[in-house]
Amino acid sequence: MLGAVEVRTSDGDVVPLPSRRVTVLLAALVLRVNRTMPVDELVDLLWNEDELPSNPRSALQIYVSRLRATIGDTDRTTIATAPGGYSLRAELANVDVEVFRELVREATGIADPAARIDTLGRALALWRGRPLAGLDIGTVSRELVPRLDEEHLQAQELYFDARLAAGESTALVPELTELAERHPARERVWAQLISAHRASGRTALALSTYADVADRLRELLGADPGPELQRLHAELLAPTELGVVPRQLPAGVPAFTGRADDLERLDQLLPTAGLGLVIGPAGVGKTSLAVHWARQVADRFPDGILYADLLGFSPVTEPADPLAVLSRFLVALGTAPDRLPANAEEQIALYRSLLADRAVLVVLDNARSADQVRPLATTGSRCRTVVTSRNELAGLVATEQAEPIRLDVFDALESKQLLAARIGAERFRSDPASVDALAERCAGLPLALSLIAAQIALRPHRSLASFVSTLGEGPLDALSTADGVGVRTIFSWSYRQLRPELARMFRLVAQHPGTEITPGAAAALAGVPVREARRMVAELVANHQLIEIEPDRWVLHDLLRAYGQELCEPGEADAALERLLGYLVHTGFAAAVLLAPSRVRVALPELPADVEVVAPATRDEAFAWFDAEQPNNLAVLRAAAGRADELLWLCVWTIADYLDFRGRSGYAQAQQLALEAAVRLGDLRKQAHTRRDLARGHMAMREWDEAIRQHELALGIAEELDDQAGIAHGSLGLGRVYTRIGDHRRAIEHTQRALRIYERTGHVDARANALNNLGWYHSELGEYEAGLDYAQQSLKLYAEVDSEFGRAVASDTSGYALAGLGRIDEAIALYTVAVETLRGLGRRLDTADCLMAMARVQDRAGRGDGARASYAAALEILDDLEHPDAETVRKCLAQQR
Numbered sequence: 001m002l003g004a005v006e007v008r009t010s011d012g013d014v015v016p017l018p019s020r021r022v023t024v025l026l027a028a029l030v031l032r033v034n035r036t037m038p039v040d041e042l043v044d045l046l047w048n049e050d051e052l053p054s055n056p057r058s059a060l061q062i063y064v065s066r067l068r069a070t071i072g073d074t075d076r077t078t079i080a081t082a083p084g085g086y087s088l089r090a091e092l093a094n095v096d097v098e099v100f101r102e103l104v105r106e107a108t109g110i111a112d113p114a115a116r117i118d119t120l121g122r123a124l125a126l127w128r129g130r131p132l133a134g135l136d137i138g139t140v141s142r143e144l145v146p147r148l149d150e151e152h153l154q155a156q157e158l159y160f161d162a163r164l165a166a167g168e169s170t171a172l173v174p175e176l177t178e179l180a181e182r183h184p185a186r187e188r189v190w191a192q193l194i195s196a197h198r199a200s201g202r203t204a205l206a207l208s209t210y211a212d213v214a215d216r217l218r219e220l221l222g223a224d225p226g227p228e229l230q231r232l233h234a235e236l237l238a239p240t241e242l243g244v245v246p247r248q249l250p251a252g253v254p255a256f257t258g259r260a261d262d263l264e265r266l267d268q269l270l271p272t273a274g275l276g277l278v279i280g281p282a283g284v285g286k287t288s289l290a291v292h293w294a295r296q297v298a299d300r301f302p303d304g305i306l307y308a309d310l311l312g313f314s315p316v317t318e319p320a321d322p323l324a325v326l327s328r329f330l331v332a333l334g335t336a337p338d339r340l341p342a343n344a345e346e347q348i349a350l351y352r353s354l355l356a357d358r359a360v361l362v363v364l365d366n367a368r369s370a371d372q373v374r375p376l377a378t379t380g381s382r383c384r385t386v387v388t389s390r391n392e393l394a395g396l397v398a399t400e401q402a403e404p405i406r407l408d409v410f411d412a413l414e415s416k417q418l419l420a421a422r423i424g425a426e427r428f429r430s431d432p433a434s435v436d437a438l439a440e441r442c443a444g445l446p447l448a449l450s451l452i453a454a455q456i457a458l459r460p461h462r463s464l465a466s467f468v469s470t471l472g473e474g475p476l477d478a479l480s481t482a483d484g485v486g487v488r489t490i491f492s493w494s495y496r497q498l499r500p501e502l503a504r505m506f507r508l509v510a511q512h513p514g515t516e517i518t519p520g521a522a523a524a525l526a527g528v529p530v531r532e533a534r535r536m537v538a539e540l541v542a543n544h545q546l547i548e549i550e551p552d553r554w555v556l557h558d559l560l561r562a563y564g565q566e567l568c569e570p571g572e573a574d575a576a577l578e579r580l581l582g583y584l585v586h587t588g589f590a591a592a593v594l595l596a597p598s599r600v601r602v603a604l605p606e607l608p609a610d611v612e613v614v615a616p617a618t619r620d621e622a623f624a625w626f627d628a629e630q631p632n633n634l635a636v637l638r639a640a641a642g643r644a645d646e647l648l649w650l651c652v653w654t655i656a657d658y659l660d661f662r663g664r665s666g667y668a669q670a671q672q673l674a675l676e677a678a679v680r681l682g683d684l685r686k687q688a689h690t691r692r693d694l695a696r697g698h699m700a701m702r703e704w705d706e707a708i709r710q711h712e713l714a715l716g717i718a719e720e721l722d723d724q725a726g727i728a729h730g731s732l733g734l735g736r737v738y739t740r741i742g743d744h745r746r747a748i749e750h751t752q753r754a755l756r757i758y759e760r761t762g763h764v765d766a767r768a769n770a771l772n773n774l775g776w777y778h779s780e781l782g783e784y785e786a787g788l789d790y791a792q793q794s795l796k797l798y799a800e801v802d803s804e805f806g807r808a809v810a811s812d813t814s815g816y817a818l819a820g821l822g823r824i825d826e827a828i829a830l831y832t833v834a835v836e837t838l839r840g841l842g843r844r845l846d847t848a849d850c851l852m853a854m855a856r857v858q859d860r861a862g863r864g865d866g867a868r869a870s871y872a873a874a875l876e877i878l879d880d881l882e883h884p885d886a887e888t889v890r891k892c893l894a895q896q897r
Contacts, residue, residue: 001030001097001148003128005135007071015070021046022066024135029079029088031144033095038085045144097148100126104155113165118458120159125458127152153183160192167251169199170287170309170365184216191228198232200250200309205320207233246332248307249363252295253288255421258414265405266293269384270300275377275400278388280407281544281557282313282494283447286388287365289407294363294386301384303358306332308376312368313390313494319368322375326351329362329376348375355380362386368497370395390494392542409444409557412436418446422453427464434464441471443558491563494543505536506545508576510556510564513639514632517546517554520614521629524583525576527610553628574643581640581647582608584629588654590615591622595842596657598765598803600725602650623842626658633659634666637673645677649686652677656693660700661843665882668697688717688726692733699737700845702884707737728757732770735777744777751777768797768806775813784820791817808837812850819857827857828866848877852889859896868896 005023007015017023028037028045043056046063053059064086068079077090092098103123107116131148156179163172176193183189190213197206210233214225225233262278266289269276278286294305308325311318323344330347331337333354341347359382367373367389373396377385387393387402396402410418416439420428428435442448456467495503508525509517523533537554540546546554556564568576586607593599594616607613616622633655640648652674659667671694678686695710711734718726735751738744751773758767772794779787791813798806815830831854838847855870871893878886 001027001095002100002126002131002152004133017070018066019063020135022063022070025060025063025067026071026088027132027135027144029086030090030095031097033088033090033092033098036082036085036087042086096126097131099123100155101151104151104158107158107162113162116158116162117166120155120162121458123155124152124159153186153189157188157192160189164192164195164199167199169196170250172196173200180213184213185220187213187217187226187229191232194229194232198235200307202309202311202320205311244334245302246304246306247298248332249291249294249298249305250307252291255418256288256292257417257421258410259285259289259292259407262289262405262407263293263296265403266386267297269386269403270297274379274384275396275402276384276386277393277396277402277404278386278407279392279404279544280390281560282390282491283445283559284407284409284544285446286390286407288446290363290365290386290388294361297361301359301361303360304333305361305363307363307365309365310367310372312366312372313497319372322372323347326375330354333360344375351375352379355383358382364388367391367393369393370400374400390544392544394542410446410449411444412439415439415442415444415449418449419453419456422450423456427456427460431464434468437468438464438471441468445557445559448559488563491560494545495563495567498543498545502536502539502543505533506540507564507567508572509537509540509546509554510561511568511573511576512580512632512636513577514635515555516549516631517556518628519552520583520587520612521580521632522554524579524611527576527579527608529612530614577639578644578647579608579611580636581644581651582611583613584636585647585650585654586611586613587615587625588629588651591625592654592657594619594622595661596805598801598806599657602653604650605646619842623658623662626655626662630655630658630666634669634673637670641673641677642680645680648677649674649681649683649690652690652693660696660845661841667700668694671697684717684721685723685726688714688721688723688730691717692729695733695737699740702740704737704741708734711737724757724761725763728754728761728763728766731757732766732773735773739773739777739780744780747777748774764797765801765803765806768794768801768803768810771797772806772810772813775810775817779813779817779820782820784817788814788817788821804837805841805843808834808841808850809846811837812853815857816853819860824857824861828854831857844877844881845883848874848881848883848885851877852885852892855892859892864896868893871896 005017005027007017007026009015017026024046025042028042039057039060042060043052046060047053047056064079064081071077071079073079076094077088080087080089092102100123103119103126107119107123110116110119130145131152132145135145160172160176173193173196176189176196180186180189180193190209194206194209194213197209210225210229213229217223217225224230266276266278278290280286294307298305306329308320308328310322310325311320326344326347327337327340330340330351333351335350335354341350355378358380360378360380362376362378362383362385364373364376364385364387367387368391370393373385373387373393377387377400387396392404393402397404416428416435419435419438438452439449442452452467452471456462456464495506498506505522505526505528509522512521512525517537519530519534519537522537523530526533526536528536534552537546541548541554545560546556548554565573582605586604589602589604590613593601616625633651637648637651640651652670655670656667659670671690675687675690675694678690691710691714695707695714698704698707698710711730715727715730715734717723718730731750732754735747735749735754737747738750739747751770755767755770755774758770771790775787775790775792775794777787778784778790791810795807795810795814798810811830812834815827815834818824818830819827831850834850835847835854838850851870851874855867855874858864858867858870871889875886875889875893877883878889
């Protein structure tokens with residue numbers, strides 16, 4: 001009943017009702033469960049006067065029959081016919097409205113107001129929205145729904161009374177504000193809101209709220225506020241009794257956990273610093289920490305504790321005027337209201353004079369700016385001030401020497417400690433796997449953990465695993481209460497304070513598919529210059545919407561990312577992804593050709609006008625750029641799949657050599673995504689190219705069969721297209737694989753085919769590569785003279801095109817052939833040159849291969865020390881790459897010892 005009317009079986013299945021009038025009939029009978037409802041009243045509920053059937057009683061009997069047929073007739077539920085009417089006989093525990101009423105009656109019988117919270121909370125949790133939703137037939141909407149609404153309001157008022165009595169004043173303000181706005185003539189709710197402001201130490205706001213409601217009541221009802229509101233107003237205006245020590249802290253968190261290091265840092269403020277600044281993102285627990293610590297050290301401030309919520313991020317009011325707060329503090333310290341100085345400067349001077357010889361702690365919560373804090377910060381030697389803020393308030397650190405304490409999210413252990421404290425040890429221990437999952441999905445945010453813990457505590461019969469599933473379906477929806485308070489709401493308070501350009505930057509960087517954000521990526525996502533992006537991101541960091549993990553690298557908290565993502569319109573998010581891909585492709589292309597200058601180029605699409613590319617100028621800058629963007633590669637590619645396949649394929653083209661040179665993980669996955677994109681595009685040339693790159697990855701991991709398969713598929717496409725360059729590239733690649741499995745004759749056959757094509761097409765670099773490979777293959781067959789001849793031809797061509805990498809591999813091959821001819825010193829000299837060149841080029845796997853080849857020559861020549869050094873250097877690289885050859889080298893090194 002408390003929402004859309006539903007009938008459920010004992011198994012929880014919904015029983016569909018045949019029509020709206022049958023539903024109205026059921027609702028009427030349920031509202032008088034176990035009592036007879038007269039026929040005339042039922043007729044009035046079912047039909048307006050202009051809708052009455054010719055025989056209302058007969059029509060009613062038909063609807064009763066339909067209802068009986070729908071819900072059945074059991075010993076637990078039956079529709080009974082009585083003289084003059086009908087009744088629904090049912091167990092009250094099966095009717096949500098009756099359970100609600102019983103829980104409210106139970107709560108009113110509990111003497112301790114704070115002890116009523118749980119019972120009233122369970123009662124209110126039964127409401128699923130507007131009662132009898134959708135049944136807007138005359139009498140239902142005129143009488144039944146308003147009666148249920150009134151019961152709901154009364155229960156909410158009892159619930160808020162209980163929470164106010166328990167000291168939850170600050171947390172109640174947003175909920176009471178929303179309820180008062182929905183029921184502007186409800187004086188009881190306004191009285192509770194004013195009481196919450198007063199209990200939170202916000203007397204000025206309480207007075208302004210009274211003035212606002214008085215104006216509304218005169219406008220709506222033509223009457224002044226009633227006795228309760230007038231009494232509250234008089235109490236707000238009453239002067240503070242002189243001699244009373246102010247203790248204005250709100251209630252602390254009953255089960256405070258963690259933050260040992262932060263509490264210790266606050267303790268260090270006592271002897272050393274006058275002002276502590278607790279900063280961090282929304283929901284991280286700044287207020288809880290400050291209040292908990294203040295209560296712990298209260299005995300060290302015998303002259304009082306002053307508290308004010310500065311409302312820096314309130315969704316319903318402007319930030320508090322520090323001078324209004326100052327007046328309240330002066331009254332709390334014993335100044336009669338009529339003796340307050342007239343101007344701000346005199347009030348500040350009086351405040352400092354009163355605190356000069358006193359030991360007072362001032363807690364300023366939710367500060368928006370340094371200007372809010374400065375008039376209220378203490379200057380007395382025995383006084384201390386603690387400020388909390390979502391902003392960095394760098395001005396306080398610079399000019400007031402504030403000691404910043406930056407709160408981070410909880411780690412896994414702290415998260416589980418909070419859950420254990422809130423849900424109880426027995427339930428916590430009942431399902432450790434689900435507890436771990438809950439901690440992980442709340443991403444360490446104390447607010448999120450507290451909200452899910454509250455839901456778990458309110459639903460003792462639900463499994464912990466079911467809450468994990470709920471978080472997986474939509475964490476921001478799951479981490480909220482029925483009255484709208486939750487992670488999304490708290491985040492929105494900070495988001496609304498952002499200037500439009502900062503708000504846009506925040507929601508667009510949240511669209512980044514990867515985990516880390518760089519200046520270039522942020523600029524591309526927002527379509528602004530890099531310099532402007534850096535400035536905006538710095539402001540978001542200062543406001544704790546982004547986290548700086550190192551210079552020019554930022555991350556978003558997982559829940560903030562989810563919040564930012566849902567703020568974007570679909571078109572806005574798609575445009576941001578396209579700009580990001582354009583930036584990656586064009587910058588990546590410039591970096592890729594620095595790493596492999598002889599690489600065959602691909603055509604690029606036009607760069608979007610609002611994307612800035614700062615191209616690297618050197619190989620080191622190219623590697624640095626790839627290193628910066630590499631952690632996000634796969635995530636960006638997966639996001640682009642099916643949405644921007646051309647840019648996806650080009651992006652993989654740009655990173656292929658980098659991943660191969662560095663031996664980075666993700667090479668095979670990136671190439672597979674590129675292949676799938678090429679298939680979707682229907683581009684055979686791209687498919688062949690990608691299969692050759694896939695084969696290169698399989699070959700690097702010693703997966704010979706799959707490398708051969710991919711090369712043969714690529715070669716088949718090239719032959720079908722009569723693509724001579726593709727045929728040559730495929731043949732050359734097949735030769736490399738065959739020699740690695742010992743079939744050197746077949747390797748020579750494929751490589752000769754490639755060489756003939758390269759000689760016709762004049763591709764000098766590729767011809768040098770083929771000659772070098774032939775030198776290696778002949779040397780593998782023991783034909784060292786032929787091998788050395790091919791390698792020297794290759795070296796000459798590589799010198800013509802000034803290819804450092806080419807000279808390195810040709811030197812490696814020459815060294816192998818020379819070693820076979822017994823010219824050991826010459827061989828080792830060439831190997832040394834090759835190793836140093838490859839290392840300088842950043843080609844780590846090639847470097848390891850060359851080191852292993854040199855070690856084998858050194859070993860055969862009886863130069864054990866040199867062999868051990870070469871094997872050890874190779875092993876260091878292979879271990880770092882987690883390469884399968886590492887174990888082989890380890891065994892060789894063990895034999896050397």
